[in-house]
Amino acid sequence: MHTHNPTQTIEPQAERDIVIRALNVKRHYGSGEAVTKALDGVTLTVYRGEYLSIMGPSGSGKSTLFNMIGGIDTPTSGMVFIDEIDVARLDAFEMAWMRCNKIGYIFQSYNILPTLTALENVTLPMRFAGLSPDEAREKGAEILRAVGLGDRLFHRPYELSGGQQQRVAVARAMANDPVIILADEPTANLDVDTGSEIIELLCDLKRDRGLTVISATHDMKMLNVSDRILWIRDGRVQRLEERRNLDIKIGTVASREAGKKAVAR
Amino acid sequence: MTDDQAQVRIPRQPPLSWRIVLRVSLAGMQRRMMRSVVTVTCVVLALAFLAYMLVLADITQALVELNDSKLNILLSERGVDIFAATQMDAMTLLLIGLALLTCTVGVANSMLMSVTERVREIGTLKCLGAQDRFIIQSYLVESTLQGLFGAAVGVLLGCAVAVAASSATYPGYVLSSFPTAVVLRSLLASMAVGLFIAVAASIWPAAAAARRRPVDALRVEE
Numbered sequence: 066m067h068t069h070n071p072t073q074t075i076e077p078q079a080e081r082d083i084v085i086r087a088l089n090v091k092r093h094y095g096s097g098e099a100v101t102k103a104l105d106g107v108t109l110t111v112y113r114g115e116y117l118s119i120m121g122p123s124g125s126g127k128s129t130l131f132n133m134i135g136g137i138d139t140p141t142s143g144m145v146f147i148d149e150i151d152v153a154r155l156d157a158f159e160m161a162w163m164r165c166n167k168i169g170y171i172f173q174s175y176n177i178l179p180t181l182t183a184l185e186n187v188t189l190p191m192r193f194a195g196l197s198p199d200e201a202r203e204k205g206a207e208i209l210r211a212v213g214l215g216d217r218l219f220h221r222p223y224e225l226s227g228g229q230q231q232r233v234a235v236a237r238a239m240a241n242d243p244v245i246i247l248a249d250e251p252t253a254n255l256d257v258d259t260g261s262e263i264i265e266l267l268c269d270l271k272r273d274r275g276l277t278v279i280s281a282t283h284d285m286k287m288l289n290v291s292d293r294i295l296w297i298r299d300g301r302v303q304r305l306e307e308r309r310n311l312d313i314k315i316g317t318v319a320s321r322e323a324g325k326k327a328v329a330r
Numbered sequence: 331m332t333d334d335q336a337q338v339r340i341p342r343q344p345p346l347s348w349r350i351v352l353r354v355s356l357a358g359m360q361r362r363m364m365r366s367v368v369t370v371t372c373v374v375l376a377l378a379f380l381a382y383m384l385v386l387a388d389i390t391q392a393l394v395e396l397n398d399s400k401l402n403i404l405l406s407e408r409g410v411d412i413f414a415a416t417q418m419d420a421m422t423l424l425l426i427g428l429a430l431l432t433c434t435v436g437v438a439n440s441m442l443m444s445v446t447e448r449v450r451e452i453g454t455l456k457c458l459g460a461q462d463r464f465i466i467q468s469y470l471v472e473s474t475l476q477g478l479f480g481a482a483v484g485v486l487l488g489c490a491v492a493v494a495a496s497s498a499t500y501p502g503y504v505l506s507s508f509p510t511a512v513v514l515r516s517l518l519a520s521m522a523v524g525l526f527i528a529v530a531a532s533i534w535p536a537a538a539a540a541r542r543r544p545v546d547a548l549r550v551e552e
């Protein structure tokens with residue numbers, strides 16, 4: 066029923082630190098006749114400090130994979146290790162701790178908590194992690210300044226533009242110094258320039274803080290900053306490429322995309 | 331990877347201060363102002379009715395105990411049984427019970443809808459590391475505040491109407507022989523009932539909220 070995908074070996078490579086390992090992960094929705102195989106056996110290794118983009122057509126299973134490796138949904142079968150911890154073995158408390166401390170999430174629709182200020186949005190996960198109010202406020206303000214929102218600390222989401230809200234989301238994802246930043250189409254609701262700024266921001270964080278960034282996207286601009294690109298299709302890994310092997314291809318893909326957009330407008 | 335290793339690396343989350351729970355509850359109420367108003371109104375009406383009935387019975391009983399011949403005639407005209415030990419009959423109790431039941435269902439319904447509306451927020455909170463306990467607490471705090479506020483307003487309203495109505499029916503008697511201690515006891519009892527209803531009605535919605543999963547944060551529409 067299933068075939069193993071010809072991906073790279075799953076054995077840890079000595080010289081590179083592994084933050085995420087997914088072993089033959091499947092996620093099926095529904096059952097019987099109506100089953101949707103959103104993921105159908107994905108094996109993947111993500112290294113510390115890399116920028117991995119997940120690419121694929123709509124409905125190919127990007128968000129589903131994002132949920133699996135982010136510990137926010139459980140696979141139908143297969144195993145996921147986050148920072149060498151087997152997610153399936155964790156209880157609800159430990160999962161909450163993991164989401165709080167190890168992973169920062171960025172969503173397509175920002176998900177800034179309404180009626181809380183930008184600063185409160187950033188300090189909330191810190192409070193979950195046990196920081197005192199004063200520590201959290203100081204650290205939160207510092208992170209918000211770092212993402213260029215130093216003058217927007219006490220603004221509420223409806224007083225912020227989409228790009229600014231996404232910056233708050235990036236700051237919030239950074240709150241507890243996570244190992245991994247997971248972003249599901251972070252630029253899909255933003256215009257081209259604002260989207261580029263967010264990508265640049267993620268890139269800076271990756272470079273300056275040694276974060277691992279994993280981002281599902283349709284955005285071809287993302288490819289330029291990615292270290293590796295995972296193409297998935299119908300819930301399977303289609304191919305996994307290093308960017309340096311792909312430079313020429315991006316030009317053609319990007320220009321083809323640009324052409325499509327121009328026609329659409 | 332063994333259990334032990336996972337245990338070693340993952341500490342228990344420290345208990346959260348109520349301040350942060352309160353902040354998130356207040357934010358939730360602010361966000362759904364209309365819904366909060368509906369919940370509070372529900373409690374106000376039911377509790378006003380309860381307090382009105384209790385206080386009116388207290389006042390009538392006090393007047394009966396005066397045993398003033400002119401007043402007894404007035405009381406009899408109003409259909410009060412001046413020989414009964416209490417002024418609460420089965421019909422009144424049934425009405426009160428129905429009002430309180432309606433109120434409970436109303437509050438529960440309103441809270442359940444607020445859970446449905448906030449699915450994405452709850453999912454986001456869980457992604458940020460909130461535990462089930464936090465979600466339950468914030469819903470209970472929300473309903474406790476609404477219950478306290480609604481009950482206070484309702485009880486005062488019901489008491490005021492009862493005093494005004496009985497003063498109009500038995501002019502000159504009510505204020506002079508006002509049974510303060512008994513009425514206060516009725517008001518406190520009503521407050522307690524209101525608070526109990528608000529909290530009890532939100533246990534199920536709070537549990538439903540806590541059961542939401544972090545994946546819900548990715549829902550595109552609420």
Ligand SMILES: Nc1ncnc2c1ncn2[C@@H]1O[C@H](COP(=O)(O)OP(=O)(O)OP(=O)(O)O)[C@@H](O)[C@H]1O
Nearest residue numbers: 094095101103121122123124125126127128129130
């Ligand atoms: N909760 C769900 N219940 C049933 N089917 C689902 C559910 N979530 C996703 N699917 C199905 O799984 C498949 C993969 O969905 P997924 O959201 O992962 O795609 P995607 O690559 O993120 O697409 P997009 O680019 O449009 O966001 C789709 O066929 C979708 O219909």
Ligand SMILES: [Mg+2]
Nearest residue numbers: 127128129249
């Ligand atoms: Mg998606």
